[in-house]
Amino acid sequence: MATNEIVSTIKNRRSVRKYTGDEIPEQAISLILEAGRWAPSGLNNQPWKFAVIKNGELKDGLSGFTSYGGIITKCNACIAVFYDTLEGYNRDKDVMSIGACIQNMLLAASSLGIGSVWLGEILNRKSEVNSLLGIDPRYELMAVIALGYPDESPKSSRKEISFLTIMRK
Amino acid sequence: MATNEIVSTIKNRRSVRKYTGDEIPEQAISLILEAGRWAPSGLNNQPWKFAVIKNGELKDGLSGFTSYGGIITKCNACIAVFYDTLEGYNRDKDVMSIGACIQNMLLAASSLGIGSVWLGEILNRKSEVNSLLGIDPRYELMAVIALGYPDESPKSSRKEISFLTIMRK
Numbered sequence: 237m238a239t240n241e242i243v244s245t246i247k248n249r250r251s252v253r254k255y256t257g258d259e260i261p262e263q264a265i266s267l268i269l270e271a272g273r274w275a276p277s278g279l280n281n282q283p284w285k286f287a288v289i290k291n292g293e294l295k296d297g298l299s300g301f302t303s304y305g306g307i308i309t310k311c312n313a314c315i316a317v318f319y320d321t322l323e324g325y326n327r328d329k330d331v332m333s334i335g336a337c338i339q340n341m342l343l344a345a346s347s348l349g350i351g352s353v354w355l356g357e358i359l360n361r362k363s364e365v366n367s368l369l370g371i372d373p374r375y376e377l378m379a380v381i382a383l384g385y386p387d388e389s390p391k392s393s394r395k396e397i398s399f400l401t402i403m404r405k
Numbered sequence: 406m407a408t409n410e411i412v413s414t415i416k417n418r419r420s421v422r423k424y425t426g427d428e429i430p431e432q433a434i435s436l437i438l439e440a441g442r443w444a445p446s447g448l449n450n451q452p453w454k455f456a457v458i459k460n461g462e463l464k465d466g467l468s469g470f471t472s473y474g475g476i477i478t479k480c481n482a483c484i485a486v487f488y489d490t491l492e493g494y495n496r497d498k499d500v501m502s503i504g505a506c507i508q509n510m511l512l513a514a515s516s517l518g519i520g521s522v523w524l525g526e527i528l529n530r531k532s533e534v535n536s537l538l539g540i541d542p543r544y545e546l547m548a549v550i551a552l553g554y555p556d557e558s559p560k561s562s563r564k565e566i567s568f569l570t571i572m573r574k
Binding site for chain 1: 410411412414432436439440441442444447449453454456459463485495498500501505506512515516517525528539544547562566573574
């Protein structure tokens with residue numbers, strides 16, 4: 237069966253950690269958030285919240301909370317994705333839906349020629365991130381997405397379908 | 406900023422619960438799994454496993470474990486998505502990546518004209534699902550995706566971006 241643009245974008249998206257420094261238009265950021273907004277969630281509870289950070293001082297502050305801080309310093313914008321714990325109904329299902337929301341944003345970025353990487357190690361210091369940004373503890377940090385025009389073409393790999401499929405009947 | 410096919414697919418995908426009964430080609434199922442396989446995960450650990458169920462008796466068995474069983478009975482195929490707990494390193498991050506994997510599959514299905522719905526209520530009886538399918542308890546059920554050609558055009562809604570964005574600096 238022939239592939240199509242959606243499946244190609246899904247297969248060709250890579251984590252991009254080096255950026256040209258060119259500025260991402262505000263409208264592109266808005267379109268990426270719009271893609272995140274349309275993710276599915278259990279009971280359609282949409283337990284996600286977004287903080288967009290382009291400000292240099294805030295990015296520098298954020299970069300101090302992770303071993304991958306260089307990526308945050310050099311990217312053009314970050315989207316911090318939070319779990320609104322007051323909107324949650326089941327942690328696993330809510331967290332999965334936030335994963336779907338993040339993936340929508342990564343795919344939308346890729347479709348606009350914008351590189352992105354999903355940063356998770358920073359969660360070790362999530363309460364400090366909230367303090368730096370002045371964000372209420374009801375919002376729990378789930379990921380930081382770094383965005384920038386790609387200055388690298390990384391390769392990646394995945395496990396084989398035959399290994400991942402444990403039953404087909 | 407103009408939208409594009411990726412963002413349109415993301416925005417126009419809906420949960421489809423009524424199906425024509427037409428058979429989904431095996432190659433379409435394979436392409437959907439392929440999309441799932443290319444999701445990002447922390448440390449690229451890919452903690453997901455798939456069980457594809459088209460067999461009528463197994464679908465009937467599964468349908469008994471959820472209040473939404475009618476959807477499972479009438480869909481053409483299900484993909485049960487499992488968390489391979491032996492491959493996990495951090496539950497929140499692993500569960501988020503499985504959400505990204507599921508979203509890739511829903512988008513791929515949509516791009517092929519196949520309707521899908523992400524079923525979660527069945528997780529209340531996840532160990533019984535493993536028993537029915539003869540699947541080792543190391544694999545923890547995370548979701549069942551029902552697939553079929555759409556026999557409805559559902560509407561949906563989302564919270565506004567201005568409400569979801571708690572900071573933009």
